[in-house]
Every structure is written in structure tokens, then in C-alpha cells.
Amino acid sequence: MSAETIDHTTLSLLVEAGAVREAHIVGQPGGWAIMVRYGMLERPLAAQRSRNVRLFRRFETLVSYLKDIGIARFDVDSSNYTPDAINTARRPDRAEELKRAHEAAAYDAWFREQIQASIDDPRPSIPHDAVEAKFAEKCEALRKRMGNR
Structure with a gap:
């Protein structure tokens, strides 16, 4: 050849x-x-x-x-x-690496499905600003209570 x-x-x-x-x-x-x-x-x-x-x-x-x-x-x-x-060059390390890659891909797909399900959730959500304001009120009330002791 x-x-x-x-x-x-x-x-x-x-x-x-x-x-x-x-x-x-x-x-x-x-x-x-x-x-x-x-x-x-x-x-x-x-x-x-x-x-x-x-x-x-x-x-x-x-x-x-x-x-x-x-x-x-x-x-x-x-x-x-x-x-x-036939000289079969086996690579057990490669098999393990491929197994981990498949597991990572499966986890990634599952994770993306969970995120998309959360985004698509029809239940009403609370805006971020409202959550921050509510938390700030609770923190202020806790500070006042701690200061009165």
C-alpha cells in the first residue's frame, strides 16, 4: 500500500x-x-x-x-x-469516561426539565421586589425586637 x-x-x-x-x-x-x-x-x-x-x-x-x-x-x-x-485495544478507562459522560448528560437533561417546569408553572408568583420588601420588613422588626431586650 x-x-x-x-x-x-x-x-x-x-x-x-x-x-x-x-x-x-x-x-x-x-x-x-x-x-x-x-x-x-x-x-x-x-x-x-x-x-x-x-x-x-x-x-x-x-x-x-x-x-x-x-x-x-x-x-x-x-x-x-x-x-x-484482530488486535483489540481495549480501554477500560474510556468506557468509564463514557459512562460518566452519559450520566452527566442525563443529569443535565433532567435539570433542564426541572427548570423549564418551574418556568412553566401556572401558579402565581411573587415579584422579586415584593419579596425583598417583605424580607426587609421582617429584618427590621427582628432588629427592633432584639434592641428592646
């Missing part, structure tokens, strides 16, 4: 422009790579962060990805595919 890669954005733009001539799915140890031919060039799709060749662990995920960006026809070379070589 070529050392130069293309990213998702570039691939999407090439598909949109009708410049993609062929797409090849190439089996690798541990997954499936996409080779895209456009013009006289053939480049593999790169992963977003690492810029290495992107490997899809599941073929179904790869097919969905290609269909979503507009590539419905492609050929498959499974000669080098070895499912036993």
Missing part, C-alpha cells in the same frame, strides 16, 4: 465531485482497509487521529461507511484477511 493517504473529508469531496473511479476493500490482518482510485492515483483511507491506514474491524461497518458517503459499488480482496489477528 502507498504511504500517502487521504482523509474522510477528501474522500467525501472526491465522491461528491464524481472523481472516484474505483474503491477496493483490502483484507488485512485484523480488519479491512479501503483503497480509493481517483485520477491516476490510488490511496488508502486514513484514520482521523493517527493518520495511519484506517482499518475497519467489521465488514458491515465498512459497507455502511461507504454507502453513507456515496460509494455503493466496490470490489473485495480478502486474501490477506485474518480475523484471528
Whole structure:
């Protein structure tokens, strides 16, 4: 495979422009790579962060990805595919972080619902100025009572 890669954005733009001539799915140890031919060039799709060749662990995920960006026809070379070589890099810390993120999002949604329910409450409310005046009266009465002792 070529050392130069293309990213998702570039691939999407090439598909949109009708410049993609062929797409090849190439089996690798541990997954499936996409080779895209456009013009006289053939480049593999790169992963977003690492810029290495992107490997899809599941073929179904790869097919969905290609269909979503507009590539419905492609050929498959499974000669080098070895499912036993899948190196699953598990990250238990990431799972815990995602769990906390989901809990925070659920709490945020609940909190916003409570605030909106308070805003939408049809019961009459007391204006802020009236509450402050009433509290000031109570404080003054308490001061007078404390001063008479």
C-alpha cells in the first residue's frame, strides 16, 4: 500500500465531485482497509487521529461507511484477511469516561426539565421586589425586637 493517504473529508469531496473511479476493500490482518482510485492515483483511507491506514474491524461497518458517503459499488480482496489477528485495544478507562459522560448528560437533561417546569408553572408568583420588601420588613422588626431586650 502507498504511504500517502487521504482523509474522510477528501474522500467525501472526491465522491461528491464524481472523481472516484474505483474503491477496493483490502483484507488485512485484523480488519479491512479501503483503497480509493481517483485520477491516476490510488490511496488508502486514513484514520482521523493517527493518520495511519484506517482499518475497519467489521465488514458491515465498512459497507455502511461507504454507502453513507456515496460509494455503493466496490470490489473485495480478502486474501490477506485474518480475523484471528484482530488486535483489540481495549480501554477500560474510556468506557468509564463514557459512562460518566452519559450520566452527566442525563443529569443535565433532567435539570433542564426541572427548570423549564418551574418556568412553566401556572401558579402565581411573587415579584422579586415584593419579596425583598417583605424580607426587609421582617429584618427590621427582628432588629427592633432584639434592641428592646
